[in-house]
Amino acid sequence: MAPAHIGQATRGTTNTNRLRRVDRWIARHPVLRRCADPLVVDLGYGASGVTALELEARLRAARDDVEVLGLEIDPDRVSRARAQLDEVRAGRTAFSRAARVSFARGGFEVPVPGGRRPAVIRAFNVLRQYDETDVADAWSRMTSRLAPDGMLVEGTCDEIGRVSTWIEVGPDAAPRSLTVSLRLAGLDSPAIAAERLPKALIHRNVAGERVHDLLTMLDDEWRRAAPASAFGPVQRWRSALQAMSTRGAELGDRSRWRLGEFTVPWSAVAPA
Numbered sequence: 463m464a465p466a467h468i469g470q471a472t473r474g475t476t477n478t479n480r481l482r483r484v485d486r487w488i489a490r491h492p493v494l495r496r497c498a499d500p501l502v503v504d505l506g507y508g509a510s511g512v513t514a515l516e517l518e519a520r521l522r523a524a525r526d527d528v529e530v531l532g533l534e535i536d537p538d539r540v541s542r543a544r545a546q547l548d549e550v551r552a553g554r555t556a557f558s559r560a561a562r563v564s565f566a567r568g569g570f571e572v573p574v575p576g577g578r579r580p581a582v583i584r585a586f587n588v589l590r591q592y593d594e595t596d597v598a599d600a601w602s603r604m605t606s607r608l609a610p611d612g613m614l615v616e617g618t619c620d621e622i623g624r625v626s627t628w629i630e631v632g633p634d635a636a637p638r639s640l641t642v643s644l645r646l647a648g649l650d651s652p653a654i655a656a657e658r659l660p661k662a663l664i665h666r667n668v669a670g671e672r673v674h675d676l677l678t679m680l681d682d683e684w685r686r687a688a689p690a691s692a693f694g695p696v697q698r699w700r701s702a703l704q705a706m707s708t709r710g711a712e713l714g715d716r717s718r719w720r721l722g723e724f725t726v727p728w729s730a731v732a733p734a
């Protein structure tokens with residue numbers, strides 16, 4: 463009997479370079495840098511395998527032994543990605559012919575040959591098309607497959623990856639943090655992040671919820687920091703985040719601020 467793949471095929475929208483922000487974050491993360499077996503799963507890679515190939519290329523700079531397994535619930539998308547991989551192996555693309563990437567069919571059960579446990583599972587723009595009530599079960603299924611020190615990175619972004627947010631979830635299925643990552647050049651209001659929150663939070667951007675308070679504070683301080691834009695959007699962003707810190711927000715590693723990014727502990731956004 464064919465194995466059951468848990469989940470449902472949804473729209474396959476994807477794009478070259480769309481996931482560069484989260485890839486960069488994973489590449490710097492201690493989970494990837496310190497793990498014994500750097501197997502990374504790209505779950506729900508979509509209509510093309512390009513984001514899995516990009517993920518491998520970006521992570522290889524941090525771990526040259528990284529391996530990426532792209533999993534898709536839609537069998538036609540697996541065939542298409544494998545055909546793309548043939549092109550890569552033949553040297554007809556910009557990706558390395560030796561890219562350590564493979565593609566297979568799978569769902570939230572995260573089937574991995576040989577029972578290996580991934581250090582990282584990236585599931586981007588996958589749960590967006592599910593119900594909020596499906597999130598806990600999906601997190602729990604995916605994280606149960608992780609290595610003991612692994613992480614699930616579950617998030618959402620716009621079509622071209624300028625607005626992106628993600629949640630880091632531990633192997634115990636408990637969320638640890640929310641990261642917001644925005645292209646600052648041309649940014650009108652960081653409140654735009656509200657439209658691209660992960661499914662666990664997107665319906666919580668209402669008065670009385672912590673994530674709403676956080677995004678309101680961010681927008682207020684961004685507006686107050688307008689005079690700093692004379693020195694560029696990065697300076698304006700830094701001023702806004704500094705003001706939020708002064709007001710008590712914990713915004714993670716400051717070296718990431720210049721990237722248009724910050725990370726808050728889950729307790730700062732957990733649904734009420």
Ligand SMILES: C[S@@+](CC[C@H](N)C(=O)[O-])C[C@H]1O[C@@H](n2cnc3c(N)ncnc32)[C@H](O)[C@@H]1O
Binds near residue numbers: 473513539570587
């Ligand atoms: C919108 S695309 C996202 C593509 C890519 N990750 C990105 O962010 O550009 C979502 C993909 O997830 C796949 N998908 C949905 N549920 C899934 C599941 N449970 N397991 C594996 N793939 C799934 C869909 O078939 C679809 O191709």
